[in-house]
Amino acid sequence: MSTPHQSEPARLGSNENLLGPSPKALEAVQDWVQRMHIYPVTEDAALTEKLVAHIGQGITADQIVLGNGSGDVLGVIMQAYLERDDEVVMATATFPLYKRVVADFRAKAIEIPVRPDYQIDIEAMLAAITPRTKLLFLCNPNNPTGIILNKAEMQDILDRTPKHVTVVVDEAYVDFADDPEYPNMMEFVNASYPVIMTRTFSKLYGLASLKAGFGFGSAERIAPVKAIRQVYESGLMMYHGAAAALSDEAHVVDTVEMAKAGRAYMYEQFDRLGLEYIPTQALFVTLKNLPIPAETIVAEALEDNVILRDTTVFGLPGHLRVSIGRIEDLERGFASLERILRKHGHYPTTE
Numbered sequence: 001m002s003t004p005h006q007s008e009p010a011r012l013g014s015n016e017n018l019l020g021p022s023p024k025a026l027e028a029v030q031d032w033v034q035r036m037h038i039y040p041v042t043e044d045a046a047l048t049e050k051l052v053a054h055i056g057q058g059i060t061a062d063q064i065v066l067g068n069g070s071g072d073v074l075g076v077i078m079q080a081y082l083e084r085d086d087e088v089v090m091a092t093a094t095f096p097l098y099k100r101v102v103a104d105f106r107a108k109a110i111e112i113p114v115r116p117d118y119q120i121d122i123e124a125m126l127a128a129i130t131p132r133t134k135l136l137f138l139c140n141p142n143n144p145t146g147i148i149l150n151k152a153e154m155q156d157i158l159d160r161t162p163k164h165v166t167v168v169v170d171e172a173y174v175d176f177a178d179d180p181e182y183p184n185m186m187e188f189v190n191a192s193y194p195v196i197m198t199r200t201f202s203k204l205y206g207l208a209s210l211k212a213g214f215g216f217g218s219a220e221r222i223a224p225v226k227a228i229r230q231v232y233e234s235g236l237m238m239y240h241g242a243a244a245a246l247s248d249e250a251h252v253v254d255t256v257e258m259a260k261a262g263r264a265y266m267y268e269q270f271d272r273l274g275l276e277y278i279p280t281q282a283l284f285v286t287l288k289n290l291p292i293p294a295e296t297i298v299a300e301a302l303e304d305n306v307i308l309r310d311t312t313v314f315g316l317p318g319h320l321r322v323s324i325g326r327i328e329d330l331e332r333g334f335a336s337l338e339r340i341l342r343k344h345g346h347y348p349t350t351e
């Protein structure tokens with residue numbers, strides 16, 4: 001049932017977990033769906049306790065907020081912090097949800113272009129902070145560039161951000177970052193920096209349609225976010241499915257392995273096809289200096305039933321994002337890319 005086949009698209013456009021959901025989560029959801037008529041009374045606290053154990057490092061339940069996906073948590077953070085005409089500093093290119101939700105609150109997104117090497121422009125971001133700035137958004141690893149801010153850079157940003165600003169770090173792809181310099185954000189939380197992280201069950205655990213996510217950070221900065229959550233905001237299936245996924249070690253190992261193998265395979269294939277990419281720490285690889293416009297590639301790949309993503313809406317025109325998947329998904333993607341390159345006369349000739 002969950003195995004994609006040729007008549008289904010090769011889903012390389014949304015960074016889903018193409019291994020499928022955690023089998024333990026699937027089993028839990030199937031069990032609990034029988035009780036769909038019941039309100040989840042204690043489940044919120046139970047999942048929070050599981051996350052306390054999972055995150056460890058001294059975190060307590062009052063430092064964690066749950067939500068219907070991390071996109072939802074990000075929205076509630078903005079609801080808690082933003083008033084009309086407030087300012088929110090963020091990079092461009094980055095995940096477009098921040099800017100969209102900022103507009104919902106009639107606040108102002110101050111977008112700081114990434115540098116030509118795609119690194120976050122730390123100096124320019126800090127310089128953009130004013131007394132009206134309430135939030136500073138960082139996506140780490142960044143979507144759609146796959147670039148990370150390392151521990152020293154994060155330390156620098158947090159040290160130099162004035163205390164009236166809450167720093168929000170979206171760690172949707174944290175589990176795929178294998179750079180040893182990737183920051184452990186709990187160290188900053190424990191050192192009392194005003195920081196909130198968001199994480200999702202949509203990627204590593206394969207639960208994108210269950211809509212499970214959470215935020216964690218300094219208790220003081222999380223409190224206003226927790227205060228506006230609804231009671232019973234998610235269903236039994238979400239709470240139990242997410243809790244089961246957290247203890248599904250085998251699925252986690254398989255997913256990380258898939259991402260690692262997929263990344264290596266993609267680098268090799270992109271090199272073979274003469275396509276330039278930005279090295280990634282996330283669940284996708286983004287192509288730069290394309291020989292054919294990104295929108296043409298996306299449209300023509302659809303003829304092969306392959307979904308790819310043009311990153312223009314992320315503030316990164318002229319680039320193409322390809323999700324990392326299983327080798328069989330990627331093979332379909334590369335067969336399509338190869339066909340498109342040949343059609344447009346850009347297939348590299350071998351001497």
Ligand SMILES: Cc1ncc(COP(=O)(O)O)c(C=O)c1O
Pocket residue numbers: 014015068069070071072095139143170172173199200201202208211212213
């Ligand atoms: C950077 C980033 N943040 C947040 C999300 C939203 O995730 P969720 O499914 O938990 O709402 C995504 C989804 O692709 C993402 O790429």
